[in-house]
Amino acid sequence: MDAFFVSYVLASGILGLAIGSFLAARVARTVAARPQNLWGRSHCFTCNSVLGPLDMIPLVSYTISRGKCRHCHTPYSSMYSWIELTTMLLFLLLSFVLFQRWGTNVGLHWISITSILLTGSLLLYTAFVDIKLRAFPVHPLLACTLLNLGIAVFGLPHTFLDALLASLMFAGSLAMVRFVGRWVAKQEVMGSGDVWLALLLGSSLGVTGSIVAFYGAFLSGAILGIGILYKAHRAQRRPNPLPFAPFLVFGWIIALLAGDPIFHLLFPL
Secondary structure, three states: OOOOHHHHHHHHHHHHHHHHHHHHHHHHHHHOHHHOOOOOOOOOOOOOOOHHHHOOOOOOOHHOOOOOOOOOOOOOOOHHHHHHHHHHHHHHHHHHHHHHOOOOOOOHHHHHHHHHHHHHHHHHHHHHHHHHHHOOOOHHHHHHHHHHHHHHHOOOOHHHHHHHHHHHHHHHHHHHHHHHHHHHHHOOOOOOOHHHHHHHHHHHHHHHHHHHHHHHHHHHHHHHHHHHHHHHHHHHHOOOOOOHHHHHHHHHHHHHHHHHHHHHHOOOO
């Protein structure tokens, strides 16, 4: 196996763990309504003890401490380790796919790679916050959308027209689903944040990828939703609202990894 490829993948995994640790802290502070402390020292929200370097080694520290603060022994949520692990796996997966696409002849595509990794990190943050709060901040999504559209002016990785059209098409489709769903169900079936999230997905994927992501998100959401409805019906209780951002992120990943073959499978010409 090529030594450069091995080093490249290892570096991607380490970077993913580091970014995942940052995202976990950001999610924790957002969920705890302390987003203003983004750049402050990490600390236990129960006893306010400042966490040292040995408390913040991704995955390792949580395992050694058995998921508890070593000062007050309050359990930490395992979700934050899942964020670190998921980010590492996403970076490994993307690094492999992008290496297959461009190899060592990266050229200006390093801008595209940076944009994709930045978008992926923001999407994971959004998905996990949505799982915890059933809501998420939209300002970072808008900023990243504008960044992707700015890069697309130079044709990286899509043309500006493709990225802009995809953003408007994806967001417009979700806005229509939201409007029709509210009219039929007489209640909100989708948050407005999902429409802003669709803008970002479109700017990152282009038209073809956005169509695949749209199908992937709704298909996966429908499968899990049917299972939840069935389980709630058996238990004779009202089902909990299902956050849609994780399914949109799942659709983005599927489209990025295999968008073209799936598109041609859905729409054979």
